[in-house]
Amino acid sequence: MTAHVPIRSSEATFGGRQPHAVQKALGMLEAVAQLGPGTTAKEIATFAGVPPATAYRMLNLLVADGYLVRVPDLSGFALGRRTAELAQAAAESTPSESLHDVMEDLRGCTRFGLHVASFAGSRLRFVDQDPDHEIVAITTLSKSLHANAIGKLMLAHVPGVGPDAEFRRLTEFTMCERESLARELRDIISSGYAKECQETRLGRAALAVPIRDSSSFVVGGLYLHGSAAKVQPDPDLVRFLVDGSARLTGLL
Incomplete structure (x- = not known):
């Protein structure tokens, strides 16, 4: 110097x-x-x-x-x-923001549960869970990818990952037709988000958007859940998630 x-x-x-x-x-x-x-x-x-x-x-x-x-x-x-x-x-x-720092900030801006899931190794795993909004039956999400928003997001974006050979019907609203699921996965790619409504658990709805790494590959998802009567894919809520996931780019 x-x-x-x-x-x-x-x-x-x-x-x-x-x-x-x-x-x-x-x-x-x-x-x-x-x-x-x-x-x-x-x-x-x-x-x-x-x-x-x-x-x-x-x-x-x-x-x-x-x-x-x-x-x-x-x-x-x-x-x-x-x-x-x-x-x-x-x-x-100046220290850069950590994933947890960003999540704590985002959680202060919504009344719904907000979690981060990783798709590393083609396996769905939650790496930052909302301490105030527990995901009931969380293990069911990774075992029934076709029936929840974060699982569908993974199916849509991660090559080589497919649904179980036998679609389990978890509720009366669970989608169990492969052609219908294929159409929904295409919609997820085009719309930028995935949704579920009482498909894994009665009374619960959720939205999920992709989290990318610094090379723009999808490496996980931002998952929001709450009452089926209140969590809807309205533009403001989707925009909140998309903006939130952008802040998480490269942190997962």
């Missing part, structure tokens, strides 16, 4: 010990960041609330130390290399 020579107070008419000198310098950097490349000394002084004479001295020092540069025609200033280095270091030190 390049060593930077510290600024000595004797090299300028202001220094770190002067009242508000640092705040004024930062205000001038902010002025260039806000107003853009080519910002004039007068504009910087006005934005930062610095007297013109002081502004000129500070600008010369900021340019000399690499925090600002003069634009090619010398009419104004732009952010310099050292400011860019600081911005990059700040970005790299």
Whole structure:
């Protein structure tokens, strides 16, 4: 890393010990960041609330130390290399959101249960479950992919995964015809979401949308469930799920 020579107070008419000198310098950097490349000394002084004479001295020092540069025609200033280095270091030190962080945020925006399932290894497995909305008969979902939204989503998107040879009828609403299921899987691909209504459990309805990795492959699903009377595939609820799954891209 390049060593930077510290600024000595004797090299300028202001220094770190002067009242508000640092705040004024930062205000001038902010002025260039806000107003853009080519910002004039007068504009910087006005934005930062610095007297013109002081502004000129500070600008010369900021340019000399690499925090600002003069634009090619010398009419104004732009952010310099050292400011860019600081911005990059700040970005790299900011922790990225985790899957659980995103899920906790999403759960605060809905009254329904919200879960994340993984399709890794062509196996349906829930990796982040809503602590306030337990999925009743959760093991049934992986054993009867044809009868629930997250299972249908997996059947539609994961190559080589197929329904059981014998379709089990779990309720009177369970779909047990292969041709009907094939049509629904095609609809899932085109619409972007899967749905169920009392097919696995009476009184329960659910929606599911795909979660993708950084290469856009479907690696899991975001699963929302609740009362059959309240969970419907209306545009707002579907959009909430689609936007939520977009935030989970690359986190599963």
